[in-house]
Amino acid sequence: MLSITNLTHIYANGTRALDDVSLEIPRGMFGLLGPNGAGKSTLMRTIATLQSPSSGSIKFGELDVIKEPEMLRRTLGYLPQDFGVYPRVSAYDMLDHMAILKGISSGKERKDTVETLLNQVNLWNVRKKAIAGFSGGMRQRFGIAQALIGNPQLIIVDEPTAGLDPEERNRFLNLLAEIGENVVIILSTHIVEDVADLCPRMAVLAGGRIQLEGAPQDLIGSLKGRVWRTAIEKAELEDYRQRYEVISTRLFAGRTLIHVLSDTSPGAAFEPVSGNLEDVYFSTLSASRRVPAAA
Numbered sequence: 001m002l003s004i005t006n007l008t009h010i011y012a013n014g015t016r017a018l019d020d021v022s023l024e025i026p027r028g029m030f031g032l033l034g035p036n037g038a039g040k041s042t043l044m045r046t047i048a049t050l051q052s053p054s055s056g057s058i059k060f061g062e063l064d065v066i067k068e069p070e071m072l073r074r075t076l077g078y079l080p081q082d083f084g085v086y087p088r089v090s091a092y093d094m095l096d097h098m099a100i101l102k103g104i105s106s107g108k109e110r111k112d113t114v115e116t117l118l119n120q121v122n123l124w125n126v127r128k129k130a131i132a133g134f135s136g137g138m139r140q141r142f143g144i145a146q147a148l149i150g151n152p153q154l155i156i157v158d159e160p161t162a163g164l165d166p167e168e169r170n171r172f173l174n175l176l177a178e179i180g181e182n183v184v185i186i187l188s189t190h191i192v193e194d195v196a197d198l199c200p201r202m203a204v205l206a207g208g209r210i211q212l213e214g215a216p217q218d219l220i221g222s223l224k225g226r227v228w229r230t231a232i233e234k235a236e237l238e239d240y241r242q243r244y245e246v247i248s249t250r251l252f253a254g255r256t257l258i259h260v261l262s263d264t265s266p267g268a269a270f271e272p273v274s275g276n277l278e279d280v281y282f283s284t285l286s287a288s289r290r291v292p293a294a295a
């Protein structure tokens with residue numbers, strides 16, 4: 001179990017990227033959803049001990065993560081948003097090198113580890129090719145392989161499916177789901193379906209604060225009977241926004257489909273729809289925008 005308590009991070013320029021964040025994250029996949037600038041990467045980097053928070057605490061089991069970062073790193077797998085550079089080294093050699101850095105000094109053990117991981121992420125056939133020439137999906141699978149070196153108990157993946165085609169995305173998410181049963185995996189993303197498909201628990205972060213937390217099914221259940229749909233002209237949208245709590249809009253066959261949150265029917269033109277996680281997410285974001293951020 002990962003326990004985050006009253007975590008705040010203020011950057012040198014005064015940006016309050018995390019504002020009193022508290023979360024209990026159990027074993028399994030945990031989805032952290034939030035829009036751009038919500039503070040997700042700041043939270044992920046802080047848990048991964050790449051930066052220290054301004055205040056607050058993080059515990060992984062009994063381990064005090066902020067006081068003993070090296071201890072956490074031994075049991076951490078981290079897939080950052082972007083590695084930045086992709087070396088012209090083969091996947092095999094790069095993993096072998098990273099395994100040395102992770103402290104696997106025995107050649108035999110390293111060979112076993114690297115071979116098992118390359119098979120697990122389905123890169124065995126291209127193990128001798130340079131990572132620089134890999135597609136986005138292959139790079140992400142390589143990223144997972146390196147994150148899994150040394151059987152980590154805590155795995156952090158930061159926006160892993162952005163830019164993947166649907167097939168690669170599925171393959172990647174299935175891989176995560178397989179490893180996710182016995183360890184803590186935090187999946188940070190702005191893609192709602194990634195969380196809906198995979199995560200038994202989730203939270204929404206916006207403006208540096210946790211806006212909502214729970215099991216996706218329960219959160220969807222809480223919207224029952226409160227989501228309404230109608231089709232309007234694009235030009236009418238502003239007017240509808242003024243009059244109703246519009247939680248999402250989508251173009252459909254030249255019209256604009258809107259979802260509105262309301263305890264009772266907003267009018268004859270509206271039909272009830274069963275809410276989904278996107279409705280949960282967008283209604284949470286629209287509610288968070290109405291609350292002024294802390295100074």
Ligand SMILES: Nc1ncnc2c1ncn2[C@@H]1O[C@H](COP(=O)(O)OP(=O)(O)OP(=O)(O)O)[C@@H](O)[C@H]1O
Binds near residue numbers: 013034038043190
């Ligand atoms: N090094 C930094 N110095 C100052 N401000 C920063 C720094 N890094 C991030 N921020 C700011 O902190 C806030 C949170 O950024 P963060 O990258 O954690 O969000 P995010 O949810 O990961 O967003 P994205 O999805 O765009 O990556 C933003 O307002 C961002 O501009």
